[in-house]
Amino acid sequence: MNTPAGWYERRDYPRGVLRLREPAVHPYFQSNIWFVPGRDCDLLVDSGMGLVPLTPELPLTDGKPLIAVATHVHVDHVGALHEFTLRAGPAVEAAHFRSMDDAATFAEEFRALDAPVSTPPYAGWDAKAYAIPPAPLSRLLNEGDLLDLGDCTFRVLHLPGHSPGCLGLIDTADGTFFSGDAIYDDELLDDLPGSDRAAYRATMTRLLTLDVSIVHGGHGESFGQARLREIAQAYLDATAP
Ligand SMILES: [Zn+2]
Numbered sequence: 001m002n003t004p005a006g007w008y009e010r011r012d013y014p015r016g017v018l019r020l021r022e023p024a025v026h027p028y029f030q031s032n033i034w035f036v037p038g039r040d041c042d043l044l045v046d047s048g049m050g051l052v053p054l055t056p057e058l059p060l061t062d063g064k065p066l067i068a069v070a071t072h073v074h075v076d077h078v079g080a081l082h083e084f085t086l087r088a089g090p091a092v093e094a095a096h097f098r099s100m101d102d103a104a105t106f107a108e109e110f111r112a113l114d115a116p117v118s119t120p121p122y123a124g125w126d127a128k129a130y131a132i133p134p135a136p137l138s139r140l141l142n143e144g145d146l147l148d149l150g151d152c153t154f155r156v157l158h159l160p161g162h163s164p165g166c167l168g169l170i171d172t173a174d175g176t177f178f179s180g181d182a183i184y185d186d187e188l189l190d191d192l193p194g195s196d197r198a199a200y201r202a203t204m205t206r207l208l209t210l211d212v213s214i215v216h217g218g219h220g221e222s223f224g225q226a227r228l229r230e231i232a233q234a235y236l237d238a239t240a241p
Pocket residue numbers: 072074162163181
């Protein structure tokens with residue numbers, strides 16, 4: 001299948017971090033895909049909608065493994081996960097990575113949109129036929145687990161609320177934090193099936209004291225420590241019982 005050049009928008013960040021996005025996807029389902037190079041192993045954080053193969057877009061090195069992490073099982077974060085051999089994600093959502101059932105991924109909400117994409121990924125593309133290939137996890141992640149890239153290590157934070165398993169990854173040596181959908185600089189969603197506002201409040205309380213240098217979220221633009229605290233505090237204020 002011929003896919004349009006430029007389906008993915010690319011942007012470079014410090015320490016070799018690369019962000020990919022799919023600008024033609026409906027804004028509700030437009031998410032960030034993060035590539036992080038390591039000495040012995042590269043890291044992918046989330047994989048977009050999977051409408052166009054993702055692997056060819058990544059600066060992979062022959063013989064160097066890539067570990068693909070899914071921060072949670074929502075459709076806009078797991079579409080291309082099946083392309084990768086090493087797949088890690090939240091232990092508490094593991095069953096859904098085997099089934100990719102609509103009830104957990106919300107793929108049906110994407111199919112049902114009037115205009116799911118502004119430009120089709122290829123001629124003849126049919127939103128109604130969209131399906132996420134199952135991508136069983138090869139590694140189950142829990143709070144405190146470590147992902148060792150050789151020259152840096154990311155610690156897994158379990159940050160439930162948006163979904164039961166939501167994960168963040170932080171390099172505590174330099175404060176680079178991949179936050180998934182736990183926190184980002186845009187409208188936060190805490191009313192989906194599977195969301196839990198009390199758990200989300202506990203996550204935000206925890207994030208208030210997390211030391212970071214930069215936050216790369218599941219959606220929107222990256223931000224720093226002060227904005228992290230502002231967003232977390234605003235959520236706590238808005239949802240105060
Ligand atoms: Zn989500």
